[in-house]
Amino acid sequence: MNCTEVRALLAVYGDGELDLPRAVALEQHLAGCADCTALLREQNALRSAIRTHAPYHRAPEALRARLHAALPAATDSDAPVAQRARRPRSTATLRRWSGALAAALALAIGINLLYVAQRGDDALADEVVAGHVRSLQAAHLADVPSTDQHTVKPWFAGKLDFSPPVHDLADAGFVLTGGRLDYIDHRNVAALIYRHRQHVINLFVWPAGSDTDRGSSVKAREGYNLLHWTAEGDVWWAVSDLNAEELREFEQRLRQAGATPS
Amino acid sequence: MIDPNTAQRFQAMAAPHLDAAYNLARWLTRNPADADDVVQDAYLRAFRYFDGFRGGDGRAWLLAIVRNTCYSWLRRNRSEQATMEYDDEIASLQSMSDPAELAMHVSDPAQLLLRASNQQQLEAALLQLPTEQREILVLRELEDLSYKEIAGITGLPIGTVMSRLSRARLQLRRCFEAMSTTS
Structure with a gap:
């Protein structure tokens, strides 16, 4: 690629929308061309100036309330979603059943449990998205609005039977804005709220019940991205309308912060 | 009669995107009061069309409606600019x-x-x-x-x-x- 070709594609490249083969060719050119590199740097600086300094107009509370009132009643949207996906629990009653029937039932439940185990993450993902949506919907994002990890962490004491790790990632652009109690997977969990640019991230944390670390997996649901991993004995779910790449960066920062004692 | 479940599903889908809707309307109309009206109008329209929403990206679906509402509004109220x-x-x-x-x-x-x-x-x-x-x-x-x-x-x-x-x-x-x- 020569300078003319590179410059025609520079904006597309900077937007992260250039296909891989051409991106590679373009980067090869950049490595040896100071002029084009300077242009790219300037272009990126302008982009990030817009992203940082252009005002983002949030909907006024009055409009939110007016819409809520104008739309036909949907008042119990705050009801817990936990009644979905109940898992079969009691096997005690089985003993009262006669042999053949009991065997058939046990088989059915066994299959069902297998199914639940496979579907477990999917059902959880639904709950996590529902939790995220509820938090944005009811103007009930944070029970304890604070950017100070030393305020947020103690707030959970006495409300949860575990102490959630709370990290300040403002340096990396992920600003802690508060904490909240939520209910996921039939238990109380900690919800930590972060903001990255205009985007809200809900981070749900609860004890994993084992020390096995699990790598992260990404899911997409209803226009939101979810990232799920297990580390340091805790289950982590991050959900946001942020793109998957930046959500992964968020995860990396959290893992780093977790690895270094604060 | 409106099915309360539909209303609830609509609220659950639409409410989280209200900031995005308002931000777009505000930048297009360049005025807070107009953005208010446009978003309210767009959300009520979206609710009427909600039966036609087949799931998927709710934000994109809503923003398209907000955008159309903005442009009709601009054409109606700023004819001198919008004639071009x-x-x-x-x-x-x-x-x-x-x-x-x-x-x-x-x-x-x-x-x-x-x-x-x-x-x-x-x-x-x-x-x-x-x-x-x-x-x-x-x-x-x-x-x-x-x-x-x-x-x-x-x-x-x-x-x-x-x-x-x-x-x-x-x-x-x-x-x-x-x-x-x-x-």
Whole structure:
């Protein structure tokens, strides 16, 4: 690629929308061309100036309330979603059943449990998205609005039977804005709220019940991205309308912060 | 009769995107009171069409409705401006059509960035852009949407999204340069 070709594609490249083969060719050119590199740097600086300094107009509370009132009643949207996906629990009653029937039932439940185990993450993902949506919907994002990890962490004491790790990632652009109690997977969990640019991230944390670390997996649901991993004995779910790449960066920062004692 | 479940499903889908809806309407109408009216109108319309929503990206679906509502509103209330339909070809003749030339058109990068980092000057420059260019920049930089998503919301071909975006950026630089020479 020569300078003319590179410059025609520079904006597309900077937007992260250039296909891989051409991106590679373009980067090869950049490595040896100071002029084009300077242009790219300037272009990126302008982009990030817009992203940082252009005002983002949030909907006024009055409009939110007016819409809520104008739309036909949907008042119990705050009801817990936990009644979905109940898992079969009691096997005690089985003993009262006669042999053949009991065997058939046990088989059915066994299959069902297998199914639940496979579907477990999917059902959880639904709950996590529902939790995220509820938090944005009811103007009930944070029970304890604070950017100070030393305020947020103690707030959970006495409300949860575990102490959630709370990290300040403002340096990396992920600003802690508060904490909240939520209910996921039939238990109380900690919800930590972060903001990255205009985007809200809900981070749900609860004890994993084992020390096995699990790598992260990404899911997409209803226009939101979810990232799920297990580390340091805790289950982590991050959900946001942020793109998957930046959500992964968020995860990396959290893992780093977790690895270094604060 | 409206099924309460439908209302609830609509609220659950639409409420989280209210900020995005308002931000877009605010940038397109350039006025808080008008943005209020447009968003309220758009949300009620969206609710009426909700049966036609087949799931998927709720934000894109809503933003498309907000956008259409904005444009009908602009046509109704600002006829003197809107009688001139935005024309990509004319716009490309007015600006330099060659993106390579565009990229080379740098007067003083440091000065430019200084202005772009000043919130008032940046906002003023963005508000000066033609609505159609401002819209693409807002969707791209403030809502962080991909070319494809923007094409879906605006109903434009991806090629047009790209060319409008590059013209919007060029125009923005020119606004900053004009500020530099007058101040």
